[in-house]
Amino acid sequence: MTAEPTQDAVPQHLVVRTVAVDHPGDLLDLLPATAPLAWVRRGDGVVGWGEALRITVSGVDRFADAERAWHQVLRHAVVRDEVGLPGTGPIAFGSFAFDWHAPEPTAGGLVVPRVVVGRRGGTTWLTTIETGATIGAAPTLARVAGGREPVLAPGEVVYADGAVPADGWRDVVARAVGAIRAGRVDKVVLARDVEARTAEPVDPRWVLGRLADAYPTCWTFSVDGLLGATPELLVRSDRGLVTSRVLAGTIRRTGDDDADLARAATLAHSSKDLEEHEYAVRSVADALAPFCSSTNVPDVPFVLHLPNVLHLASDVTGVLRGSGAVTPSSLTLAGALHPTAAVCGTPTMAARELITEIEGMDRGRYAGPVGWVGADGDGEWGIALRSAELGPADPHRLRLFAGCGIVAASDPAAELAESEAKLEPMRYALGSD
Numbered sequence: 001m002t003a004e005p006t007q008d009a010v011p012q013h014l015v016v017r018t019v020a021v022d023h024p025g026d027l028l029d030l031l032p033a034t035a036p037l038a039w040v041r042r043g044d045g046v047v048g049w050g051e052a053l054r055i056t057v058s059g060v061d062r063f064a065d066a067e068r069a070w071h072q073v074l075r076h077a078v079v080r081d082e083v084g085l086p087g088t089g090p091i092a093f094g095s096f097a098f099d100w101h102a103p104e105p106t107a108g109g110l111v112v113p114r115v116v117v118g119r120r121g122g123t124t125w126l127t128t129i130e131t132g133a134t135i136g137a138a139p140t141l142a143r144v145a146g147g148r149e150p151v152l153a154p155g156e157v158v159y160a161d162g163a164v165p166a167d168g169w170r171d172v173v174a175r176a177v178g179a180i181r182a183g184r185v186d187k188v189v190l191a192r193d194v195e196a197r198t199a200e201p202v203d204p205r206w207v208l209g210r211l212a213d214a215y216p217t218c219w220t221f222s223v224d225g226l227l228g229a230t231p232e233l234l235v236r237s238d239r240g241l242v243t244s245r246v247l248a249g250t251i252r253r254t255g256d257d258d259a260d261l262a263r264a265a266t267l268a269h270s271s272k273d274l275e276e277h278e279y280a281v282r283s284v285a286d287a288l289a290p291f292c293s294s295t296n297v298p299d300v301p302f303v304l305h306l307p308n309v310l311h312l313a314s315d316v317t318g319v320l321r322g323s324g325a326v327t328p329s330s331l332t333l334a335g336a337l338h339p340t341a342a343v344c345g346t347p348t349m350a351a352r353e354l355i356t357e358i359e360g361m362d363r364g365r366y367a368g369p370v371g372w373v374g375a376d377g378d379g380e381w382g383i384a385l386r387s388a389e390l391g392p393a394d395p396h397r398l399r400l401f402a403g404c405g406i407v408a409a410s411d412p413a414a415e416l417a418e419s420e421a422k423l424e425p426m427r428y429a430l431g432s433d
């Protein structure tokens with residue numbers, strides 16, 4: 001059922017209790033192997049498990065539908081929040097397919113966990129979300145997290161072509177360059193997938209732990225088998241302030257610090273990359289403007305250093321119009337921003353059509369919004385990049401994704417190499433060295 005929390009899953013009401021707890025160490029270490037939920041960066045963030053209810057959506061209005069259903073859930077919730085920070089009280093984790101035509105089971109939506117543990121600025125909290133209960137004794141971490149099973153390595157990993165083999169993808173990029181030069185679009189982002197088969201069933205915690213350790217400046221996420229560490233923040237809404245970290249324009253790292261500094265300078269002056277970046281920043285600034293009384297859009301990007309690549313990056317910020325309940329929620333903002341020109345192109349609709357026509361792959365939830373929303377609408381949504389989807393039917397199978405912005409000056413072979421560099425985080429996460 002679209003946008004309606006399903007009857008058997010929806011209780012009379014949710015009973016939500018948040019209490020402060022002692023810092024338990026790494027939040028990811030609390031997670032169970034089955035269906036872990038996570039959004040963490042540098043030790044802060046939220047993790048969750050269990051399922052109090054689920055909101056499934058599809059179609060063009062999916063973000064508005066999810067929002068409406070979330071409000072309906074909240075109207076029936078009894079909440080005792082003793083901490084009062086963004087992320088305390090009831091929260092839902094979510095992920096959404098890139099494409100609004102995605103059929104319902106794969107289109108995404110929101111999951112309200114039974115247990116959430118969060119950490120922000122030195123405060124750690126525990127939230128329990130129960131169905132049809134009354135507020136009882138304060139929950140404890142020992143009671144809800146218990147003893148966890150050991151984290152298991154995936155063993156040997158065999159990679160195979162995805163929907164479009166690497167050579168074929170170069171041709172797809174060449175077609176896109178032709179379409180751009182013919183004036184059909186200014187920029188289009190094309191992606192490819194790679195299949196991974198693991199000897200042992202994938203334990204998502206293995207992947208998450210390695211990503212969080214190796215990519216601490218990225219947001220490590222896990223929602224319904226979508227795993228990754230994204231460097232790109234679609235939107236954070238925090239008490240009236242919105243932030244978006246826009247990335248576009250990439251150069252591979254060499255592993256040598258001096259050479260990488262020279263590469264950073266090359267990237268910062270590359271007209272091809274600056275053009276790619278400008279489209280992405282414009283798309284975010286234009287989408288945020290109607291919601292904001294003021295915005296700050298940097299004139300010049302900075303260079304973001306990641307272990308595998310360097311990116312041109314801009315942090316766009318804004319102050320939301322209105323106040324309290326009348327400000328748009330982070331989910332509404334994510335819906336308005338998606339898809340930015342960092343993952344789709346310019347103009348948006350024409351780029352989308354070109355992607356559908358030539359990419360030859362179902363993106364699933366890759367490049368869609370992933371994150372969480374709280375009861376007051378604040379939340380954080382990333383773009384699901386540097387990610388993989390774990391097969392729901394086969395825990396030995398993953399699809400890894402990477403995409404590249406294409407402009408008139410793009411070279412297909414260089415874009416293929418860039419896509420390989422963007423696959424590195426997930427390949428590393430599946431390894432055991």
Ligand SMILES: C=C(O[C@H]1C=CC=C(C(=O)O)[C@@H]1O)C(=O)O
Nearest residue numbers: 247248249250342402403404405
């Ligand atoms: C589409 C991806 O990256 C985007 C984000 C940063 C840089 C990008 C680029 O330089 O092409 C892409 O726009 C991806 O990682 O799959």
